[in-house]
Amino acid sequence: MNDDVKAGVIDFERPIIELEKKIHELKNFTVDERIDLDREIAIMQDKLDKLKSDTYANLTSWQRVQVSRHPTRPYFLDYVRLITSDFIELHGDRCFGDDKALLGGLAKIDGHKVLILGHQKGRDIKENVLRNFGCAHPEGYRKALRLMKLAEKHNLPIISLIDTPGAYPGIGAEERGQAESIARNLLEMSSIKVPILVYVIGEGGSGGALGIGVGDVVIVMENAYYSVISPEGCAAILWKDRAKAADAAQVLKLTAKELKELDLIDEILDEPLGGAHRDHEKAAVFLKSSILTNLKKLLLVSPDERVRIRYEKIRRIGSFEEK
Amino acid sequence: MSWFGFPRWKLTKKRSMPEGIWSKCTGCGKLIYTKKLEETLYVCPECGHHIPLTAQRRIDYLIDKGTFCEDPWRLRANDPLNFTGTKPYKEKLKADQKKTGLDDAVITGSGKVLGYGVRIGVTDSNFIMGSMGSVVGEKLTRMIEKAIDERRPVLIISGSGGGARMYEGLYSLMQMAKTCAALGLLRQANLPFISILTNPTMAGVMASFASVGDVIVAEPKALIGFTGPRVIEQTIRQKLPEGFQRSEFLLEHGMIDIIVERSELKARIASLLDYLSP
Ligand SMILES: [Zn+2]
Numbered sequence: 001m002n003d004d005v006k007a008g009v010i011d012f013e014r015p016i017i018e019l020e021k022k023i024h025e026l027k028n029f030t031v032d033e034r035i036d037l038d039r040e041i042a043i044m045q046d047k048l049d050k051l052k053s054d055t056y057a058n059l060t061s062w063q064r065v066q067v068s069r070h071p072t073r074p075y076f077l078d079y080v081r082l083i084t085s086d087f088i089e090l091h092g093d094r095c096f097g098d099d100k101a102l103l104g105g106l107a108k109i110d111g112h113k114v115l116i117l118g119h120q121k122g123r124d125i126k127e128n129v130l131r132n133f134g135c136a137h138p139e140g141y142r143k144a145l146r147l148m149k150l151a152e153k154h155n156l157p158i159i160s161l162i163d164t165p166g167a168y169p170g171i172g173a174e175e176r177g178q179a180e181s182i183a184r185n186l187l188e189m190s191s192i193k194v195p196i197l198v199y200v201i202g203e204g205g206s207g208g209a210l211g212i213g214v215g216d217v218v219i220v221m222e223n224a225y226y227s228v229i230s231p232e233g234c235a236a237i238l239w240k241d242r243a244k245a246a247d248a249a250q251v252l253k254l255t256a257k258e259l260k261e262l263d264l265i266d267e268i269l270d271e272p273l274g275g276a277h278r279d280h281e282k283a284a285v286f287l288k289s290s291i292l293t294n295l296k297k298l299l300l301v302s303p304d305e306r307v308r309i310r311y312e313k314i315r316r317i318g319s320f321e322e323k
Numbered sequence: 324m325s326w327f328g329f330p331r332w333k334l335t336k337k338r339s340m341p342e343g344i345w346s347k348c349t350g351c352g353k354l355i356y357t358k359k360l361e362e363t364l365y366v367c368p369e370c371g372h373h374i375p376l377t378a379q380r381r382i383d384y385l386i387d388k389g390t391f392c393e394d395p396w397r398l399r400a401n402d403p404l405n406f407t408g409t410k411p412y413k414e415k416l417k418a419d420q421k422k423t424g425l426d427d428a429v430i431t432g433s434g435k436v437l438g439y440g441v442r443i444g445v446t447d448s449n450f451i452m453g454s455m456g457s458v459v460g461e462k463l464t465r466m467i468e469k470a471i472d473e474r475r476p477v478l479i480i481s482g483s484g485g486g487a488r489m490y491e492g493l494y495s496l497m498q499m500a501k502t503c504a505a506l507g508l509l510r511q512a513n514l515p516f517i518s519i520l521t522n523p524t525m526a527g528v529m530a531s532f533a534s535v536g537d538v539i540v541a542e543p544k545a546l547i548g549f550t551g552p553r554v555i556e557q558t559i560r561q562k563l564p565e566g567f568q569r570s571e572f573l574l575e576h577g578m579i580d581i582i583v584e585r586s587e588l589k590a591r592i593a594s595l596l597d598y599l600s601p
Contacts, residue, residue, distance in 0.1 A: 169550035183534035190504035
């Protein structure tokens with residue numbers, strides 16, 4: 001396996017990476033040879049920034065999907081580490097097991113005590129086996145609900161970070177009621193009294209995403225997607241060919257920008273230039289600032305009013321003609 | 324069966340599917356005298372297979388004659404994504420509207436079950452696989468909200484292989500949250516919701532309103548689940564056991580309350596309503 005494949009380099013990123021390499025080499029050269037090339041480097045840096053912003057402004061839907069799945073993209077636990085302190089992970093659904101693909105715990109964000117939960121993917125094969133590629137089982141959704149009820153009882157706002165290709169399709173998942181575990185969460189989350197802030201940080205795969213996705217604000221990161229079906233699944237239905245996923249991504253209107261235009265989400269959360277995977281720290285700063293801004297607004301509203309507004313918000317989603 | 328006694332505008336005639344003297348059982352494949360099937364409520368006298376029904380027929384079988392009143396809202400999908408795959412969504416809609424005589428995949432209204440007043444929604448699997456887009460989500464939600472106003476129990480009969488309707492993208496996914504939120508209000512109002520599952524009830528429909536019944540009733544041998552069996556087989560690369568995701572399997576795993584034969588359904592629902600009605 002070559003380095004590019006290992007690092008998950010996407011084709012359209014190649015020119016960016018080449019230029020980055022050149023700048024890096026040039027910097028090393030100036031240090032080794034004690035020559036001042038600052039001006040040259042600055043010019044190349046400008047060129048790089050322009051290349052990045054041009055490239056990223058014009059990505060196709062499928063390219064966004066690829067970025068959302070980038071193997072070095074920050075995951076749930078990266079954000080927990082970067083934006084919270086005193087995180088205590090809480091385990092188990094008290095019925096069957098502890099899902100390692102959907103995690104949750106108590107944490108502090110700038111002094112706010114919160115419950116933070118989300119899907120967790122793995123970086124390599126071994127970790128992905130543990131995390132089941134971010135595909136939760138019913139016990140994951142039931143753990144999430146248990147923790148959300150705990151948060152409601154102790155007046156802790158809920159931060160939900162979505163990043164899943166979908167809920168797991170397997171025998172055990174069906175035996176233990178995958179559908180019921182998601183449906184239950186939809187019903188319960190609609191009336192939980194504390195603020196619920198939902199962020200799609202990577203993949204927003206269908207029911208598995210929505211299962212922790214009902215909230216007061218729903219925000220999708222710039223290069224994340226949120227869709228009723230995976231592009232591969234859609235391609236299989238439309239053209240009997242999963243390889244046509246790029247075409248399917250286009251017709252599904254699943255990017256943050258399209259969803260915002262359709263008024264299906266509240267906000268798009270900017271990512272660092274070139275995508276969140278290029279700068280975890282900066283991506284985390286953006287996320288944290290968005291959480292704090294939205295949390296402040298939501299805390300101004302009384303719990304009953306918040307639930308009423310949340311219902312109205314879900315209630316009005318739909319597009320139809322009435323005679 | 325007759326369509327008389329319906330305080331309903333138009334369409335009722337068009338809604339019945341054309342049928343010959345003989346009908347083929349979709350279970351065993353045998354040819355059955357159609358008159359006979361009407362007597363058995365379309366349960367095959369040879370193999371006991373519960374042949375799928377149109378939404379209208381399910382209403383006729385469950386609701387007392389002359390009591391059903393369909394909700395007056397006439398909602399139609401408007402293709403918010405301008406979706407084109409192999410065939411434009413608009414054309415699919417038109418074709419299924421023509422085929423079924425329905426505006427979309429659900430009929431909602433009010434009526435009585437052996438005298439017990441209910442609000443009811445029935446999905447029709449003949450209309451884009453009974454999938455839920457904006458119209459299905461909106462009509463069910465309005466129906467539930469009306470039930471709360473009128474303090475009536477809610478019945479929903481589901482038959483959907485399609486789940487959340489792909490052609491409306493995230494609008495469809497959000498109908499799952501919308502219908503469940505409405506059922507949350509119904510629960511707060513202490514009103515019962517009986518969910519009736521028929522073959523098939525899958526994916527986004529099963530992962531929303533169909534799963535949160537106070538009581539969940541299923542027809543025998545209905546396919547019920549989250550992920551379709553083909554996709555599971557492809558994912559885990561093994562054959563699924565016989566009876567997987569069938570009603571009996573769900574009962575065994577604690578996921579539904581009762582399996583009821585079609586001929587018993589009306590009496591059984593009435594008994595449940597006797598216990599649960601406000
Ligand atoms: Zn038969």
